[in-house]
Amino acid sequence: MTTLPFHEVFAQQQAYFRAGRTLHVNERRQALITLQAAIRRMEQPIMQALQQDLGKSQGEAYMTEVGVVLDEVRMAIKHVRRWAKPRKVRTALTHVGSRGMIVPEPYGCTLIISPWNYPFQLAIAPLIGAIAAGNTAILKPSELTPHTSACLAKLIRDTFDPQHVTVIEGGAETSQQLTALPFDHIFFTGSVAIGKIIMQAAAKRLTPVTLELGGKSPCVVHADADIRLAAKRIAFGKWTNAGQTCVAPDYIYVHRSRYDELIHELERAVQQFFGEDPLNSGEYASIVSKRHFERLATFMDNGAIAFGGSSDATTRRMSPTVLTDVTWEMPVMQEEIFGPILPVLTYDSFEEVERAIIERPKPLALYLFTNDRQLEQHVISRISFGGGCINDTLMHFATPYLPFGGVGESGIGRYHGHFSFQAFSHEKSVLRQTTWFDFSFRYPGSKHRFQLMRKLFK
Known part of the structure; x- marks a missing residue:
């Protein structure tokens, strides 16, 4: 972690970028290769830090944090030369003799503010895009996961010139000071409330932003669904990281x-994953902080507990819990839960579900379990959401071939794979005009100008 004043760190990165140190695609690719090797070298310390901060098992930490990032960087190394190459476009009839191209160029100096729930993955994944696109970057990790933040700082310090990439640790005040600097792009992952503050700060300089936020992501289980399979996949999506996932099913x-069959199969899946006592399972994560634990505890008296409901404040563990008899007026249905509590509501007609979803802010994710292709197409075409799955949960997030991002209050912009490169690039339009000839009718005063123009633009 740097000890220089923030504005000096920024000035050094600005000078580094303006000197052209990040522009050559070979240098970008080599930086990605070096990052890949550093992540592999530090796999165990990273997973240990995640266990200390969030109680994540090695299997969960590798699958959701380390492995997915290695997949991202592998793809970027393979394709960055093609991504960075100017692309020719077609020539309009009105532009005969010219050639048009789109030239991807880096924004410049970028800021990445990452959250606490996936503190390694959600810092490094956007960084891969920033490096591939040719930017410098300052990473600001969450203060709520100090062991992982320290691990990130060491990895970056041992891998990059701080004028290229560096980590600045700290709390909300640090974020405020950083967002006041004239960055060329800000990438933020976190809550809707903080996302609005970030956007306000960026608006003062018209700084472009990528905001990966959240919201209440619905999960719909239709009458024709395979209930046992649906329950297993919902349980995986909801209780991975103890529900502290921005795209976790927020309610069913x-x-x-x-209804009765689904409740039974959800409980069965929980026992299969975490045993009879999830609070003592080595496969189950803890809540990140006392404050978050206490917030979640206030939801436990909303409706009725179908199963779960136990907790341990000392270890900040809260068992997978299903709530029934809930209504939209209850606090648990008024805000994003971001924890292991899962409300279940029933419906008779799908129109009830559709109305409930579209009357509220557009969700980051939506999950539908059905074999009815007509219903599937109706949901995809009529309901707006960031992304999602049919007959699964979470897995759309894990592929670098699909863009990830929200819509409306759930976010702005998208990333993963090539989309990460695009998120950190400006696509510059360039037209190379011929000097072999010149059309006189384009200029004022030329004969028959109006008639010729009308023919060309018909």
Whole structure:
């Protein structure tokens, strides 16, 4: 971690970028290769830090934090030369003799503010895009996961010139000071409330932003769903990282005819994953802080507990819990839960579900369990959401071939794979005009100008 004043760190990165140190694609690719090797070298310390901060098992830490990032960097190393190459475009009839191209160029100096729930993955994944696109970057990790933040700082310090990439640790005040600097792009992952503050700060300088936020992501289980499989996949999506996932199912709408069966199969899946006592399972994560634990505890008396409901404040563990008999007026349905509590509502007609979803802010994710292709197409075409799955949860986030991002209050912009490169690039339009000839009718005063123009633009 740097000890220089923030404005000096920024000035050094600005000078580094303006000197052209990040522009050559070979240098970018080599930086990605070096980052890949550093992550592999530090796999164990990273996973240990994640266990200390969030109680993540080695399997969960590798799958959701380390492995997915290695997949991202592998793809960037393979394709960055093609991504960075100017692309020719077609020539319009009105531009005969010219050639048009799109030239990707880096924004310049970028700021990446990452959250606490996936503190390694959500810092490094956007960084891969920033480096591939040819930017410098300052990483500001979450203060709520200090062991992982320290691990990130060491990894970056041992891998990069601080004028290229560096880590600045700290709390909300640090974020405020950093967002006041004239960055060329800000990438933020976190809550909707903080995302609005980041956007306000960026607006003062018209700084472009990528905001990966959250919201209440619905999960719909239709009458024709395979309930046992749906329950297993919902349980995986909801209780990975103890529900502290921005794209976790926030609530379920299940057809009334399958309600009892789904509750039974969810409980069965929890026992299969975490045993009879999830609070003492080595596969189950803890809540990040006392404050977050206490916030979640206030939801426990909303509706009725179908199963779960136990907790341990000392270890900040809260068992997978399903709530029934809930209504939209209850606090648990008024805000994003971001924890291991899962409300279940019933419906008789899908129109009830559709109305409930579209009357509220657009969700970051939506999950639908059905074999009805007509219903599937209706949901995809009529309901707006950031991204999602049919007959699964979370897995759309894990592929670098799909863009990830929100819509409306759930976020602005998208990333992963090539989309990360695009998130950190400006696509510059360039037209190379011929000097072999010149059309006189384009200029004022030329004969028959109006008639010729009308023919060309027909």
